[in-house]
Amino acid sequence: MIRPLVLAALLSASSQVYAQSAANCETTVDGNDAMRFNVTEIKIDKACTSFTVKLTHSGKMPREAMGHNWVLAKKADVSAAANDGMKAGLANEYVQPGDTRVLAATKVIGGGGSTSVTVDTSKLAAGEEYTFFCSVPGHWTIMKGKLTIG
Numbered sequence: 505m506i507r508p509l510v511l512a513a514l515l516s517a518s519s520q521v522y523a524q525s526a527a528n529c530e531t532t533v534d535g536n537d538a539m540r541f542n543v544t545e546i547k548i549d550k551a552c553t554s555f556t557v558k559l560t561h562s563g564k565m566p567r568e569a570m571g572h573n574w575v576l577a578k579k580a581d582v583s584a585a586a587n588d589g590m591k592a593g594l595a596n597e598y599v600q601p602g603d604t605r606v607l608a609a610t611k612v613i614g615g616g617g618s619t620s621v622t623v624d625t626s627k628l629a630a631g632e633e634y635t636f637f638c639s640v641p642g643h644w645t646i647m648k649g650k651l652t653i654g
């Protein structure tokens with residue numbers, strides 16, 4: 505008589521373990537020659553100790569003409585970080601070296617390219633709104649999206 509109960513308990517325990525390990529801690533964002541990201545919102549599961557963003561560029565144009573990167577900052581910091589990134593130039597991947605407002609950033613890629621960056625989720629707070637954007641000059645007002653953790 506006790507067996508079905510034990511089995512149910514075991515199933516319950518294993519499904520909990522599965523749910524924890526099944527947190528999806530990576531995503532892919534694509535940029536294109538039309539200056540667009542294909543993703544406008546990313547939600548990170550709080551179970552993720554790190555989160556990997558793979559950036560691809562499905563266009564054909566070179567990085568000097570239509571390059572894209574993926575940069576993460578608090579929403580309130582985006583404008584200032586993007587302006588300093590513009591001054592830093594392509595030689596610095598359009599990110600000011602040592603900029604503490606930038607929480608993660610990839611290099612700038614051109615058409616056909618791909619790269620990735622891993623976000624340290626301990627730097628992110630639940631309830632805070634973050635913005636991911638492309639810091640290539642002229643892109644960040646269009647190529648951006650919302651990122652949250654929770």
Ligand code: ZN
Nearest residue numbers: 571572638643
């Ligand atoms: Zn771009």
